[in-house]
Amino acid sequence: MTSVTSPSFDPVIRSAGLNGVLVSFGDTLTELGNRAALAFAAAVARAGIDGVEECSPSLVSVFVQFDPLHLSLEAVTAKLTTLLDEQDWYAAPMPEGRRFIRVPTVYGTDLAPQLEEAAQAAGLSVDDAIAQLSGARVRVQTIGFAPGQPYLGLLPEAWNIPRQTALTKAVPDGALVVAIRQFVLFSVANPTGWRHIGQTALQLFREDSDTPFFLRPGDEVQFVQASPDVLERHKDDPDGGALIEAIR
């Protein structure tokens, strides 16, 4: 996790299980690798390759699921290589319709019990940790793990802290966790190896809504420090008190 911008990485295609391939635009998280993955995933979906069943971007890769009895690994690799050669994916623009969202967040307290531990791992005082985390404007790099759940980054270099060796049994929905210069904001209570440093009231997955997934790749987010009573006040608001503006 060092390079932030350099796209000195030729895309690679590797098999993922029997019926998937992974097209990677880096082996570390970079801004340009992330843009490339988002744009290439959209292009694969548009290409409508016969035998391709589903495609989804992760941080700097695109997972393509196909029917291996209908389309061989060699054939899907060839088709994706052709598509890769069509343009400089690292120069692709960000997705349209992006938003900047400020989300009230309680740092530490019994709502987010691992702030001190995480600050220590980052070599920061608790106050400095809160200042860095609440001041960072991070971008949704991918949605994954659980419904509508974002990976956000990049945080300052101090936050290149590892995951825990063992899993935390569960963090609640709305939990903000940190590792490897990224946040994840939990949409559903789940186990995790990341440290729980903040708590929000944002509902990321709204099953009965026309737009069930609140955040989209490319959206930018700031987790603004708030007190527990602010969170309590917004607990019935699906937006959790968030302020939303369009990025133009």
Place this chain on the structure above:
Amino acid sequence: MTRMLIVHRIAPGATVQDQGRIGYRAFGVSRGGAADPLALAEGAALLGQSVDCAVLELPGSGGVFESTEPLRIALTGAPMRVTLDGAPLVWNASHAMPAGARLDIGGATAGSYGYLHVGGGFDLPQRLGSRSAHLAAGIGAVVQAGDRLPVGGDTRGGVGLCLPQDSRFDGGMLRLVESFQTAFFDPATRDRFTETTFARDARANRMGLRLDSAGDGFATSAGLNILSESIVPGDIQITGDGTPYLLLRESQTTGGYPRIATVIPADLPRAVQTPSGGTLRFRFVSRDEALEAERKMRDHLRALPKLCVPLVRDPSQIRDLLSYQLISGVTAGDAPDEKE
């Protein structure tokens, strides 16, 4: 009036399942669906209906059910003790369930997940294109005592078919293909992995199951800082303490713990049906061998309707045997010692 299956008692963790959701991976929702898709197809074949019909998935044991109207049912997956109004029923078979009759499904005698299918399927509303509960995603919920499950219209008839009992309920050997992260593990660790006999831990659910073994874990030098990357069902992730977890159809869509290898789709029914404490071993196969296994599995799925044969009643299981006219001209019931 809507036909209903009334749930009087049910195993913890029982859910309604179908083939799951396709197309939501990019939004963080894994496919999910029946943990054992082969059992789903077997029930559809026994009832002569679409494999899209929703079924009741019963983890470890069943429950007590009653229907408001006559139903056709099929029982597949992990064999469980089952009676209908006290009379034993054959597993892996289809049966008529009269209105008001009491269907009592007990514990699994092998395997993990049993399935109760109904003619017409369970008619729950679709959520994101599927009737499957996806507990990890917060979609749907477990079925509980007192629930009444609506049953769809049954356009087919016929019961009394059975399929051969399968042997996938006792663990065994699972075939692996390499993952894009296999190289994170040195050859000695990979060799040790395929030389190890694992026990399926009691900690298992529809997301994944934990594999226990004696001796050291399977840690990698890649450590805990690798990028979170897409997960496919069958991936075996190694957590930081070196413990392997086999990830299943309801797993998270991405994860950061490295994957040592991927179990091939054809062997996932055996994997999920391994009972708690059951043993599993792994071996790497070539891509060609994995494709051949895939071909065989799909051929088998297609052939299921033809493999269904009429159920021959086993005399030892007929409780009121003596009321049957067994030999022409002789009727039972006269002698005093011929009471059951």
